[in-house]
Amino acid sequence: MPRAIVLDRRDNVATLIDSGQPGQACTLQGEASGEVVLLQAVPFGHKVCVRATAAGGDILKYGQVIGKAAKPLAVGEHAHIHNVESARGRGDKAEG
Amino acid sequence: MKRTFLGYPRSNGTVGVRNHVAVISVMDNCNPVTRAICQAVDMTLPVTTLFVRGQYGHDLEVAFNTLAGMGRNPNIAAVLLVGLEEQTTEEVARRIRPAGKPVEAINLQPHGTINAVAEGTRRALKLALGASRARREPCPVSSLLVGVECGGSDTTSGLTCNPTIGAMADRLVEDGGSVIISETSEFLGAEHLFAARAKDEAVGKAFVEAVVRLEREAVSRGMDIRGTNPTQDNIRGGLTTIEEKALGAMAKAGTSPLRGVLAYGEAPAGKGLHFMDAPAPAVENLTAMAAAGCQLIFFGTGVGNPIGNMVAPTVKVCGNVNTLLTMADNIDFDASEILEKSAKVGAVGDRLYDFAVEVASGTRTTSELLDIRETAISRFAPTI
Numbered sequence: 001m002p003r004a005i006v007l008d009r010r011d012n013v014a015t016l017i018d019s020g021q022p023g024q025a026c027t028l029q030g031e032a033s034g035e036v037v038l039l040q041a042v043p044f045g046h047k048v049c050v051r052a053t054a055a056g057g058d059i060l061k062y063g064q065v066i067g068k069a070a071k072p073l074a075v076g077e078h079a080h081i082h083n084v085e086s087a088r089g090r091g092d093k094a095e096g
Numbered sequence: 097m098k099r100t101f102l103g104y105p106r107s108n109g110t111v112g113v114r115n116h117v118a119v120i121s122v123m124d125n126c127n128p129v130t131r132a133i134c135q136a137v138d139m140t141l142p143v144t145t146l147f148v149r150g151q152y153g154h155d156l157e158v159a160f161n162t163l164a165g166m167g168r169n170p171n172i173a174a175v176l177l178v179g180l181e182e183q184t185t186e187e188v189a190r191r192i193r194p195a196g197k198p199v200e201a202i203n204l205q206p207h208g209t210i211n212a213v214a215e216g217t218r219r220a221l222k223l224a225l226g227a228s229r230a231r232r233e234p235c236p237v238s239s240l241l242v243g244v245e246c247g248g249s250d251t252t253s254g255l256t257c258n259p260t261i262g263a264m265a266d267r268l269v270e271d272g273g274s275v276i277i278s279e280t281s282e283f284l285g286a287e288h289l290f291a292a293r294a295k296d297e298a299v300g301k302a303f304v305e306a307v308v309r310l311e312r313e314a315v316s317r318g319m320d321i322r323g324t325n326p327t328q329d330n331i332r333g334g335l336t337t338i339e340e341k342a343l344g345a346m347a348k349a350g351t352s353p354l355r356g357v358l359a360y361g362e363a364p365a366g367k368g369l370h371f372m373d374a375p376a377p378a379v380e381n382l383t384a385m386a387a388a389g390c391q392l393i394f395f396g397t398g399v400g401n402p403i404g405n406m407v408a409p410t411v412k413v414c415g416n417v418n419t420l421l422t423m424a425d426n427i428d429f430d431a432s433e434i435l436e437k438s439a440k441v442g443a444v445g446d447r448l449y450d451f452a453v454e455v456a457s458g459t460r461t462t463s464e465l466l467d468i469r470e471t472a473i474s475r476f477a478p479t480i
Contacts, residue, residue: 045334086337089321
């Protein structure tokens with residue numbers, strides 16, 4: 001069973017330290033326990049959502065904000081650049 | 097009892113962990129001569145550079161200071177400068193002389209390449225004969241200034257190699273040594289936590305200003321930082337945003353108070369942890385650290401970045417089991433037991449500290465033995 005680490009109790013994502021396949025249950029370690037079922041394949045080192053998050057909601061890792069949800073995230077969903085975006089250094093969003 | 101390593105005490109009170117004769121190019125057109133001399137004489141280290149000719153103002157000052165800083169580095173016993181003409185060469189030489197080591201110079205004009213290589217080889221031989229008389233002796237670890245870097249990062253970096261380097265950095269600072277963390281852009285999203293560790297308000301403010309200045313620069317150019325940082329290999333390794341990368345990167349600095357903020361290549365005036373405002377890409381960042389006088393660099397990597405510094409031996413630390421298999425020839429220290437065996441970061445950090453003392457005493461790194469080393473001085477203005 002793939003393992004995923006939760007670094008802070010406030011976190012809504014966990015980091016996989018094995019690779020996981022869709023439908024596979026993933027064991028949570030660290031600051032959380034239990035399992036989440038992966039909705040997609042999640043490669044080694046990538047993150048899975050462990051708490052449902054609305055679009056625009058904060059993504060938390062290390063108990064800190066690492067970005068915003070660009071789309072709603074369901075539990076078990078692969079959380080990466082396709083659905084999480086940075087809020088920093090965004091010249092593309094600067095007022096012209 | 098105070099911890100010691102076997103180093104080379106220098107006349108100005110600093111201590112080298114290596115004992116090289118640096119052959120330093122004053123500008124890019126001198127590099128072929130620098131390389132030829134280094135092929136001819138053992139103990140020499142080629143410090144080549146690009147540009148310098150045509151640089152001006154602050155940008156040129158940084159280039160001169162960085163070349164000279166590498167010459168002043170305690171790992172360097174003596175310096176041979178290879179220049180094009182006397183005046184520019186003297187600009188670098190006069191910045192190295194206060195370190196109290198032998199500094200010689202040769203210029204290509206009007207002698208030509210063959211004569212310059214011959215004369216340079218003769219002088220390098222003399223310098224190397226003198227340098228080879230130095231012997232290692234027990235020196236306090238408090239004489240160490242260590243750079244902490246990361247590159248080719250992934251999500252294992254923030255969980256394994258970087259916190260391990262941080263634990264080692266804490267041990268070194270407790271023993272009176274010094275540490276430099278840099279890579280300004282890789283604090284975006286973590287700067288509030290790091291600023292809170294500043295020894296006073298002025299230091300905290302100087303640090304935050306450096307980060308704000310960089311972000312403002314990116315935004316004012318209409319640049320989306322996502323295009324550069326995290327990099328493509330960071331993203332493949334699971335890092336999603338610069339904030340996530342920064343929180344993992346900051347772990348390299350351990351937990352000690354931030355004592356000061358340094359400009360590019362600037363040497364710290366006191367002991368303890370310092371931040372250097374310098375671009376994040378490894379080759380130029382390591383060059384700035386070596387110029388600041390770092391004798392050793394600890395470099396955390398996840399998906400793998402092989403590069404090391406010419407002057408400061410670079411220890412590659414990795415906690416990603418896959419990279420440890422595929423890029424074993426580029427890694428010096430295995431921190432994978434943190435994820436694979438639930439080992440405590442502090443215990444692995446203690447082991448890395450022991451290894452630091454070993455490398456400072458002469459144990460070689462993969463990037464030294466394979467000569468995976470490069471020099472690049474950051475540019476702050478266009479060439480005229």
